[in-house]
Amino acid sequence: MATELTPATRIEFCRKMLLIRHFEEALITLHNEGRFRGHYHVYIGQEATGVPALSLLQAEDYVFTTHRNHGHILARDADPGRMLAEILGRRDGYNKGKGGSFHVAPVELGFLQTSAVVAGILPLATGAAYAAREKQSGQVSVCLFGDGALEEGAVAESFNLASIWKLPVLYLCENNGKYGHGKATGAMRSSTMSVFPLTDLPTAYKIPAQQVDGTDVEAVIDVVGDALKKIRAGEGPQFIEAQTVRWPGSVSNWPVLPIATEVSLAWDLSSVLAAVKDWYQFSDPLLIFIRKLLAEGHASKDQIVQLEKGVKEKIAEAIQFAFASPEPDLQSALEGVFAS
Numbered sequence: 436m437a438t439e440l441t442p443a444t445r446i447e448f449c450r451k452m453l454l455i456r457h458f459e460e461a462l463i464t465l466h467n468e469g470r471f472r473g474h475y476h477v478y479i480g481q482e483a484t485g486v487p488a489l490s491l492l493q494a495e496d497y498v499f500t501t502h503r504n505h506g507h508i509l510a511r512d513a514d515p516g517r518m519l520a521e522i523l524g525r526r527d528g529y530n531k532g533k534g535g536s537f538h539v540a541p542v543e544l545g546f547l548q549t550s551a552v553v554a555g556i557l558p559l560a561t562g563a564a565y566a567a568r569e570k571q572s573g574q575v576s577v578c579l580f581g582d583g584a585l586e587e588g589a590v591a592e593s594f595n596l597a598s599i600w601k602l603p604v605l606y607l608c609e610n611n612g613k614y615g616h617g618k619a620t621g622a623m624r625s626s627t628m629s630v631f632p633l634t635d636l637p638t639a640y641k642i643p644a645q646q647v648d649g650t651d652v653e654a655v656i657d658v659v660g661d662a663l664k665k666i667r668a669g670e671g672p673q674f675i676e677a678q679t680v681r682w683p684g685s686v687s688n689w690p691v692l693p694i695a696t697e698v699s700l701a702w703d704l705s706s707v708l709a710a711v712k713d714w715y716q717f718s719d720p721l722l723i724f725i726r727k728l729l730a731e732g733h734a735s736k737d738q739i740v741q742l743e744k745g746v747k748e749k750i751a752e753a754i755q756f757a758f759a760s761p762e763p764d765l766q767s768a769l770e771g772v773f774a775s
Contacts (some may be wrong), residue, residue, distance in 0.1 A: 438656045446742065448490070448652060452721045453746045456696050458515050459679040462505070462522070463684075463692045470758075471523050471745040477690050478506025482684035483720030484649040485510045485579070488607060488677075494560040497547055497563045497576040499556040499752075502537050503609075504549040507579055511544040515749060516756035520591050525760035532763050533771070554587035556580060557606070560567040561593040564604035565703040566769070573595050576602045582610040582676075583627045585636055601671030605662055606635060606642070609649060617739045637674035649677030651719040669700055669724075670707045680718035683711040698743045702736065734759050 440448075459477040466475065481503070489498070489510045508518060513529070521528025522536045529541040532613045536705045537551035547563060550556050560578035567574040582589060585608065597604050599630065611631060630636045636642035643665070647658040653679065662673035684691045689754045694700075700707065700715055707715050715722060728734045734742075 438653060438660065439658070440653065442733050444490075445728060446738075448486050449724060449728060449734070449739070450742055450746060451486045451510055452724060453698070453743055454515065454749065455479075455482050455486070455509050456705075456721055457746055457750045458509060458518070458753070459505060459690075459691055460695055461754060462519070463690050465754070466690075467582060469741075473521065473535065473609045477682075478503045479648060479690075480686065480714075480718070480720065481611060481677075481679050482506060483652045483724060484607075484609055484655055484677040484679065484744070486550060487652045487655045488579075489577075491656070491660055491663055491681045492545070492575070492577060492689075494545070495559070495572070496574050497567070498545045498577070498579070499547060499560040499563070500579045501556060501581060502549075502551040503581065503598065504537070504539060508539055508541060508544065509551075511541075513541055513548070517755035518543075519753050519757035523757050523760070525757060526763045527756070527760035529749065531767070531771070552583035554589045556586065557593040558589050558605075561597050561602060561604055562651045564597065565600065566601035567603055567667040573667070576662060577605045577607060579607045579609060582608055582612050582633060584608070584768065585630065585633060587628050590636070594637055594674075597672040598642050600721060601669065603666045604672045605659070605667075606637065606672065607659070607667060608676045609679065610676055611679045611685075613736045614757070633676045634674065637672075642672050642674050644674040644676070646676045646678060649679040650718060650723055652720075653723055658683070665752075679720070680714065683714050683775075694723065698725055698739045699753055701729070701739070702752055 455478055459479050465471060481521050516751055520538045521534055524532040525533055529539055538551050539548055548556055557578055562574045564576035576582045621680050637644045645658050648654050653769055658675055662675055666673055683693050693706055694730045704712055704715055725739055
């Protein structure tokens with residue numbers, strides 16, 4: 436049975452999904468304008484997984500994420516201004532500009548580490564779960580990673596220890612390996628794994644594994660909520676494969692923006708290029724969610740437009756804040772590097 440979300444929760448999910456989308460698109464535009472350097476990855480097309488999943492966590496739970504980290508951090512109510520300042524390497528960033536795009540880690544929001552090292556966070560998340568079990572703190576460690584991480588040896592070691600010791604850890608794999616359009620469900624192949632379906636791998640280590648359509652907010656709430664309930668009851672680790680359809684702008688090494696998202700695309704796709712229209716029609720989780728809000732009477736078009744207007748204003752303020760933030764002083768280069 437699908438979880439019945441309150442109207443306020445639905446609107447808040449929509450706001451956060453819009454915030455993530457417009458943050459990431461602004462980042463692409465800023466980079467294209469030459470206003471910052473360095474590589475970065477974006478979370479576009481996966482918002483319906485991260486937003487509902489992380490909404491189920493408690494404030495004290497641990498979160499570990501990978502190079503597509505911006506969406507997860509914003510979903511935990513991070514300040515987009517401080518997020519962008521960190522990406523720009525500025526002093527007012529969450530890590531004083533030393534983490535950058537790939538390593539933003541606001542500890543106060545439960546993020547002990549984010550890392551671009553493929554699968555590098557799985558042993559760390561497993562270790563945090565071990566610490567939580569030993570302390571009997573009731574905390575859960577949540578590890579978010581892509582399907583490509585499963586090819587690494589650190590995954591097997593982490594799964595084995597988590598299973599043997601019944602650790603309170605949720606392994607949430609966001610598989611964006613599907614191309615084309617349509618529901619992202621069933622035995623979906625990974626672009627880098629011979630294991631098929633992906634749930635066979637954790638199952639071999641006696642870790643219960645489920646698949647979910649990562650473009651369906653209600654389905655994610657149900658599956659993640661069920662997994663967290665079992666973890667908190669002491670049943671040990673759980674694995675979820677959330678399946679999404681890869682965003683057309685993520686087909687090259689650098690993000691490319693096919694079209695700037697406007698909520699009006701939910702009801703009018705006439706401005707979208709034919710080459711990418713299928714994705715925006717059938718696979719964009721943000722537009723899918725907005726259409727459902729409208730169809731079920733949870734919001735009107737005017738309400739959604741006003742919601743987006745507020746988000747855009749917040750992103751504009753974030754950009755202004757980040758670029759006004761000073762660069763770190765040279766003498767601070769070694770501050771915070773070593774434990775004292």
